[in-house]
Amino acid sequence: MDHTLVALVEDKPGVLNRVASLFRRRNFNIESLTVGHTSVPGVSRMTIVVDADRTNAHLVEVNLNKLVNVISVQDVTPDRAVTRDLALIKVKADATARAEINQITQIFRGKIVDVSQTSLIVEVTGTEEKIDSMIDLLNPFGIVEMVRTGRVAMVRGEKSVPTMNGRRPALKSVS
Amino acid sequence: MRRSGAQIIWECLEREGVEVVFGYPGGAILPTYDAMTQYDFVHHVLARHEQGAAHMADGYARTTGKVGVAMATSGPGATNLVTGIATAMMDSSPMVCFTGQVPTTALGGDAFQETDVTGVTLPITKHNYLVTDVDDLAYIIREAFHVARTGRPGPVLIDICKDVQVAETDFVYPEEDLELPGYAPPSEASPEEVQRATEMINASERPLVLAGHGVLMSGAMQELREFAERGNVPVSQTLLGIGNMPASHRMNLGMMGMHGEAYVNQAIQSADLLLAFGMRFDDRVTGNLQTYAPDSKKIHIEIDASEINKNVPVDLGIVGDLKAVLQQLNPLVESCDRSTWLTQIDEWQADTRSRDIIYQEANGELLGAHVIRDIWEYTNGDAITVSDVGQHQMWEAQYYHHERPFTLLTSGGLGTMGFGFPAAVGAKFGQPDEEVWAIVGDGGFQMTNQELATAVQENVDVNIAIINNAYLGMVRQWQEFFYEERYAETPLVNPDFVKLAEAYGVPALRVDRREDVEAAVRQARETAGPFLIDFVVEKADIVYPMVPSGADLDKMIRRPTPSTSPASVRS
8 A cells, every 4th residue: 555645845955855865764664755846936746655565655655845945745545646657667678579569559548759770669648557557567578678757646626735825946146 | 346356255244233242263263363353234253263162152042042153263272162163063052153265366275274164074064165265255144144044954064265365356235135045944744744743643542742942043942832732742861952842841741861760761662653853863873773762653754854764663753843743743732632541641650750860769879860950940940051962961951941042051962071161152142141050070061161261251040050079970880880890091080179269360269069059059149150069979870761772762770769779770
């Protein structure tokens, strides 16, 4: 069982380090952590997947909240949330294998984004389970290289992770 | 007005109401020290080691509730602060540390005396800043003081590049509201929480308050007293909570935990409701978590949400400022007859009294407990005492009965040997009209005794009582109990502390007989400036009672009663 936390953080130097340092210091086990921009300048968004069998997700949440640069934390696990992972998978593919890999990619609504004499890069987006299934199918061809972004999540419907009314959290310059 | 970064630091400190700074100069902080000469509002205390400066700032903060300020240069200056910062972090002491840093152009290049100080102090500060632009400086200082003193207080570090101290800008003090979208300390409890708590309290037959440091930080002493008196609810203290209720108050039982009163631990294990007020269920107060207070419901009122359910699962956790929450609860607490419970505790207490060394016949040995009890008597129980870490620290907690808040300072969480003496110096700067005693061990004192020079240079009127047993006594005690009396590296060959003090210019006495304690204490009190007494005490003494680490809280090793043999007594 895992828990998905969404944290809004101030986009300041060292914030990712503070979050990572907190997990290390408190001995929290984390499955994945993604960071990216939001629609509000100066605010970044982290999606943190906690291994809840080994780590109390609530303690992660309240400890994150203690960091001065963390604006809000929400455990979206009980909500109906859209969760997505993105993978780029480089698969061994000679001329004979290409058609079958293409077919698998179609079924998973992925895309082939690069082709060479001996390999393909497949791009696929979906839940982690979906991507795991696709990897199982591609494994027999020989996976050369793979990268996954880790989970990002958003609650369905009107409900949203509290933002800051569009205010930008920035240092005021005194001059 | 045009100001350099260095001047801005002092302009801001003046506006924060800072009166004293403890520090040590060096290359990367030199512009700031140079600018200090233009400002009269501040008194700088030159420590002899940055760790001493940090403990002084901490001691100042603990006696005043104000933010203590320490200052050091980059690299080794900053790393020497680290133990002091970690000490303040564990005990939630408000502090702002300024460190110089190499110029922005040299950052990351392993320049002379460069250390990644914000990296080093990341896990031991409440927050920290690296300043690389002089235009950010004033705002950061204002934010740092706010973060240090509000919510659950703690140390904040500001690392300032040397070229930022030199650079000039148009200085306007930032008067506008701070923009801290992720920082909002809690205040009151919700009506539902108040109702649930009240129901649990009024329905309880054997309630007990566990009153911690949070009572003091929140300023909830009066509210705690009211709560106890209204509801006939007995109160016990954590080590750092001592002073949050007068020791002589009829509802105050005293200290809990590893070296707490046996009857307090028995009461904890027998209670049907524990009320944890501003404390964090440290392993030193719980013992074995699996068997801790098995029959009780628990209410935890705490400003730091991450402390609730961290160590001990509770039935009701209220995140709030203790003073505000108790003001909500007190009018609803009913006066219940709890005489059966209080009588039971009285009986346990009587057993403790029969074992107390103070009531046992003296055999001519000078014991640490005697010395501290006598200091208590001859200072009328009214001094600020600052203890170090070890056996004497526990005897202080047991035998110096504090009637007033903020009169016991000690490193409870980190257990920092070397804290006591410099923290006492800082405390005296915070409360110049109070009598201040540093009660230290011979081991810990030697970790920071260089601050004798600071005490002399500043003519600080602080008395030092060394409880000298020529051992690392608490470690020796563990070796005696748990390591089959193999005393690995605990015997100490000490300097002559009287001569050492005199070399620094500090008058000093040695005392090895009980009958000489009173005169020595009186002489120390009558002497202006620092005074040192080397109390040579029994070497193999033990702090009783003791809950062995990880044992059940009521499985204490007790002091033998006069009629029983020492070896076999456990209760």
